[in-house]
Amino acid sequence: MSTKGTKIPDWLTVPFAGITPAPTQEKGQDLFPTGNWRAIRPVYRDKLPPCNNACGTNEKIQGYLDLVKRGKYLDAYALIKEDMPFPSVTGRVCYHPCEQACNRGKYDEAISIRAVERFLGDLGQALTNDVVQAGKPNGKKVAVVGSGPAGHSAAYQLARLGYKVTILEKSPKAGGLNRGGIPDWVLPQNVLDREVERLKQLGIEIRTNCEVGKDVSWDDLKKNYDACVLAVGLIDPNSIRAEGENKEGVLYGLPFLRDIGMGTSKVKLGARVAVIGGGNTAIDCAREALRQGAIEVTMITVEGNQEEMPAVPEDLHDMLEEGVELIHGRACVAVLGNGKVEALHLHPAKFSGAVNASPINIDREAKPEKFAVDNVIIAVGQHASLNWLPAEFKNERGTIKADKFGRLGDTNFFAAGDIVQLGSGQPLMVVNAVGDGKRVAFNLDKVLRGEALQPRTIPVDVIFDLNRMNMTYFPHFPRIQQTLLPPKTRKKTQDEVIQSFTEEQAVEEANRCFSCGTCNACDNCYLVCPEPCIARPERSNGLYKILVDYCKGCRVCIEECPTGCLEGVPELDFDTGVVRMDTAFAITPGLHGRQAEQLKHLDERAPKNI
């Protein structure tokens, strides 16, 4: 008997016939960790999508588009509401820098982000109770002067932080520029009313017909409140300094729109209307003129062509569709007429420096062109009206002098919106004012809590390069267009021109989002890993985990990540978490003995549920 007296040492104990018990799914095959083969480790590192980056208030656009894709509209709405108090408004009026920045624009067509935002905003409007709650009261009072986009935003964020907020609005109705600067057929009043209502539901007090400098003084503000946000906007229209500008029939853009918006307009337009200016307000005025009964509307711009006009291209397109004529490269030097405007004298003109900025170079030597009109609407920007402000806080541009945090010196006064942004290079747009209001609110909070204000130092990795993503996964797909009322009929009514997305359209359009640089739980890394050593306790954005004990560093996951949120980091940058073995062939004595031990209990192991 050859086997008599033989004994297999413990460390060489082998299971019966080499039949090896299966590893558990939870632990993997722990006898043989392969992580030490790796030179490069895949790491999930979300980048900033260009849309989020471009947005004036840094809405988490990729985030809510992703939620819309998944049908989680309420979550998407809640996510927007972190940065944007009134998506129903910006979903209609925003000049959408996000869409200009959208990486998909380089691939086929940009995502119709604004339309999706509007879809979500309208969804929020329909809710009985908003998803946003006021913060736990901290006992501090803040006044916000002005209820335009910046004031609205600042008040909203402060209320969420727990402040007792009072808005002081000089007009009879809250809304500021949103109400007075945007026509009904772009933003119906009831939409804005509902958003103002939401502010009140947060416990914010809105005092209308309350003007700073008249009803409330600087000192009152200082005395009665712990802090104050000045978001008074630019109210007074700019003049074109033309001869005879004071004639009857000469109107100014913002007051023209505001009076109509407030329902206090007494204007009766003639058949021929000229609009001077090339921006969004000018466009709104031209289109509003049609709706106010004008037959021929002409827009006169210094800009040499359509591309130079500081306007939202779609709005320009829609305006032209409605039949407004354009005259470029002209400035009006005189308003002619006997008491009432009858014609304009136009001269060739161009910007002497940067486009869309004064000064303007007018060729006064040229023979003036006479342009017959019944009314002229001047829409070339606004300026501030700040006679109540202590002189030390005024700057040379005639606006409020605030530091980069929006703070006035070392006071508890802050300023936000157009009143500080004018001339800063930032387009004076609703979303930028909202962003400013938000940032100022957070800065104010920090100051009141005694924290130092520090500029952001961590560099942001914005993903602009399509090569950082894997475009194989994205078929070309056309942008979903919003429906518009037909130009012929719409130009005679106050009906909203652009129609909302249906749910299907919103989802289909959100589906076009690449989720640039951001995990969207597509499961591709999880699926293509050869080990597989990518775990996810549940399928959700950013919950994927590399099991570093096993990952061999093949980088298939990185290559195949559609959105580019995975990247390779040299293993030398890490010093923990990897099981190191002397050689690939070494095993620890006893491991197989342990395996044999497991085998003994194999029959007792609960059967898999099949």
Next chain:
Amino acid sequence: MPVAEAKKRMVRINGCVASAQAAKYADVDVIAAYPIRPYTATMMALAQMVANGELDAEYIVADSEHSQLSIAHGAASAGARVFTGSSGVGVQFAYELYSPISGSRMPVQMMIADRTLDPPGDFGSEHTDALSTRDMGWIMGWSCDAQEAFDNHLIAYRIGEDRRVLLPQMVCQDGFFVSHITGDVELPDGGQVREFLPPYKHPYPLDPRRPVSHGPQIMPEQGPPLQLERARAMEESMAVIEQAHEEFGKIFGRKYDPWLEEYKTDDAEVVFFLQGAHAVTARFAIQHMRERGIKVGMVRLRTIRPYPTERVQDSLSKFKVVGVIETNMALGSVSSGGALYAEAAAALYEADKRPLMMSFMAGMGGEAIVLKEFYWMTEKMIEAQKKGKIEKRTHWVGFEH
């Protein structure tokens, strides 16, 4: 008629059909067939049983013997009782699988009806086909008639499937002499078989409920422990083999010595040492010679793997001369004859008293060993006994004077 209801009865069948009947009584689950003479008659019989509904089994016509054995391996690994078989070169076509099957400890059963290896193409029986696999870890033995063939199949399942053993079995019978000659066979009652042979249950089958991996790669140092375990299983099977034969005798009434059949050896001075069907003619020849006063006997090896070394030593050392009837070829081997000589001689090496030994190349090509050849061989043994030494180690019977 389903086996379970079968009542004990006598039938006249040949060895191949007896094997088929045994498989039926064992209620095998999977049968892997491939035609080659002469064993193929077993598969023909099983095919008919399945077609008739007498046996519920998957009857697979494989594409080769290699596939036959692989199918058997797979089916046994999944937990099924398996039956397969072959003859001659077919046994060798499947050669790759013998070690993997025994190494994975799967009690596959294989029926062999011996056939000479090519060339030339000869249907006759030589044991070389099965004997060539004798060191692959299979329990192996020969029967000498249809009844013993039937019995050996049941006994082999019982041994191989025993948890202490778990090894495949090769149940051999001579082509033609057993496989195609009819004899009286007692078919048992189904209840007897159920009592003797419990259902097959491998401890670690391929079962999704208790997942295991069969046959993974190993490190060089993990090889020896596995080999040692297999060697141990083979050695420890000896006790199981004895126990199985004893129980078989109790239940079925036919008692076999698991290792050796001794025929008229009590006062024999010279004996034949052989295995398989030639024992039948040898018994007749011995009787004939005994009647003429020649003290000759026979020792028949019933189980060659595991080899009953002690038993062979004890038995053969009693005689003066042992003549090994090979019926197999081991070209260039120690006796320059067959394979049986070397192992018997080795078994005797440590005996106090060693007989003289010679090897007879008889029954080759499937020829019967006739009476005068037994006489001739006995003369050679007596001659050596008289001279007290072996002058020629191996004799080609029929080719010498």
Next chain:
Amino acid sequence: MATIEVQRQVLPILENPNRGARFYNPELPQSEPFVPGHRTCAGCGPSIQYRMTSKAAGDNTILVGPTGCMYVANSSYLCTPYNIPWAHTQIGSAGSFTAGVSAAYEAMIRKGKWQGKFPNIICEAGDGSASDIGLASISGALYRNHDCLIICYDNEQYANTGIQASSRTPYGGMTTFSPPGPEVPEGKKLYPKDLARMMAAGHPHCYVATASVGYPIDLMNKVRKGLNHKGAAYLMVYTPCQKGFVYETPRSIDLGRVVVECGLYPMWEWNPEKREFDYSFRPASMRPVSEYLKLQGRFGHLHAEHVANMQKFANQQWKMMGIQIPEALLRAEDAKNVTNMAAAAEAEAVAETV
């Protein structure tokens, strides 16, 4: 005889990951029958395939692994990454061992010796096993129509033994048994065996399909279709081998797409009910073979004429699928319109200086 009826599993077909414009993989089973801790090379194509296949199949599955990389590298040293039953078998026993397991379950369930739904029985044979040594055994299993799925993970060579040519190695593919040299500049002179078509033609009652790791959900669905098909199914999966093909490991999936786009791995399904090929699979684009070849070191020695030969071969594949071949691909059949692989040009330059 009273027998128990065998209940079989029906696995749902997964949704396409491209939903409109969105790329989002369908919900995958949580179960992980193939766990990490195995010694396949980083980026191993067959391993990716193994993972997808086992996940598609689920827990009530038995795997059979004939000798090959997926045996040697996966089950090393008494480690096993399989959370479901797995058995090694001999390289030539792919079909037969699998048939045995399948037959055993048929019998055991029918006879009441095992209770439960018939398990998925999957054989994972390499192309050496499937196209060479185990061909007969696989053909046998398909012919006999055992309820099983036989997968050939086709890495176009014997990789485990150190990259030797198999009958699936493409024309021009360098292996240690088909090295290029001055007398044999293309390395491998023979064109690969069209194994999948052979299986479909010879066993028309079986579900037969080709797939690639470049299209994971398609692959998983074909696995499920094969498993749902009552009877035998055969699946041929392109699984690149970074060691033998000589490419950067992150490319494993990408190669699986490019090979299809270049016409070198036609994707189709054989419909056993209708007895016809389904050629409806369309890659995103059709590209010249050079785009596939240039990604791999094993083709680095090819001259323009060899590349043109490959293009001819690819065009024949497109033609067999009834797909119109763009003009550019037809032009690439002429060596005059093709350039040497970069490395081949270098080799020639070196040869001239010697």
